[in-house]
């Protein structure tokens with residue numbers, strides 16, 4: 370059972386930034402409209418570039434109007450604004466933090482404080498240190514929680530350094546490492562689907578599953594985030610975090626309970642079971658590429674190297690694919706293929722589970738030319754769906770077959786954004802959907818050999834035209850000829 374959220378002060382560092390504008394404030398507004406926020410909550414935005422509360426609210430309006438469910442309700446928004454406060458700070462000197470402390474000590478504010486770091490990752494450590502130095506992370510008078518956005522470090526070593534730094538100022542129970550993928554309805558449904566439906570369990574293993582694909586493709590490029598993206602690349606940006614999280618949910622053993630620690634223990638165990646990629650075998654386990662110019666949704670788009678702010682010799686990958694093996698009783702021998710890319714043909718996130726062929730192909734001599742294996746597809750975005758593909762007989766006198774899909778669609782126009790549930794979890798002290806330090810460390814361990822290898826080869830990278838599904842050369846990761854990338858939820862498109 371969840372604890373109801375106690376009153377709290379919700380402090381957003383980086384309140385003038387993109388994430389605060391496009392996600393956090395809107396999620397808080399929706400929670401307010403749904404009467405899910407604690408009554409005495411105060412939301413404090415911190416920023417450098419905006420002068421005061423009025424200017425801050427004005428800067429939020431465009432996104433709020435565009436994204437508020439059912440339109441922005443004027444009277445509810447007015448009372449929501451009473452909960453909003455803005456504190457201009459440069460967050461540089463110890464005095465800045467003393468002033469912040471004094472500001473937060475005003476009587477009307479709750480002593481329970483959540484600090485949301487919607488900041489460049491390079492500031493996570495200095496801001497934590499400064500908050501700690503003025504005593505704002507001490508839990509003497511109320512709880513103190515810190516929400517950290519991804520990325521947590523940029524490789525294994527830096528994530529360990531950051532963790533060690535955090536430990537000087539906070540207990541693990543105070544840290545909420547957010548991965549908004551885990552807040553998505555369909556991602557949570559993976560657990561329900563697996564552990565509330567007995568019929569799947571006998572099939573969920575190496576005896577019946579041929580391979581698993583987990584993919585996330587985007588049609589957008591890097592937008593205005595060139596600085597961040599060129600330092601980061603697709604492997605760090607998507608695979609180390611979101612896709613490995615999905616893999617752990619798909620492949621983990623049933624936990625002792627659905628309590629946060631039991632669940633996280635199983636995820637860590639699974640990540641630890643993944644065979645390390647040997648230094649000398651990176652090219653048979655990993656593939657990277659970068660988009661050139663091309664057509665996306667019938668619009669000409671430029672190449673990665675022509676994007677503003679990208680160095681002309683950049684070998685940063687905008688496409689990354691990985692083959693992993695989970696070395697345990699359930700999964701030994703089943704490859705897991707992970708793939709992500711920008712400027713791809715379609716925007717889609719999905720898990721595609723391909724079952725083995727039947728032991729005997731009874732219908733080979735019939736008019737059925739190709740016998741298809743069963744697929745189970747979990748669509749995460751844009752279609753939130755669960756789909757099971759089966760081969761059936763086409764009506765008629767001939768023995769012809771076709772593949773049909775049984776569909777459970779969850780899409781609902783009014784469905785909640787992942788951040789709504791996650792922000793509420795922070796206020797309620799529920800860690801279930803947040804990453805524990807060992808989980809982050811294990812994920813970095815998996816991708817680290819690839820990062821090192823790619824980091825040492827900066828003079829050449831394969832390319833793919835924008836608007837495509839990536840280079841065919843990535844097919845070399847597959848272990849059998851019958852295996853290839855599954856791009857669509859539709860059986861006839863694949």
Ligand SMILES: NC(=O)c1ccc[n+]([C@@H]2O[C@H](COP(=O)([O-])OP(=O)(O)OC[C@H]3O[C@@H](n4cnc5c(N)ncnc54)[C@H](OP(=O)(O)O)[C@@H]3O)[C@@H](O)[C@H]2O)c1
Pocket residue numbers: 382383384385386387388389416417418419459460486487488489490492518519520
């Ligand atoms: N945007 C997303 O959808 C998204 C998704 C997943 C994760 N994230 C993560 O969320 C974090 C924030 O992302 P964002 O897209 O909102 O970035 P952003 O638009 O660049 O905003 C960054 C914020 O940090 C503040 N800031 C920057 N440098 C600062 C400094 N030296 N001292 C004090 N404040 C500083 C800025 O304040 P001023 O403008 O007032 O100077 C701004 O409010 C990042 O860690 C990112 O990786 C973002």
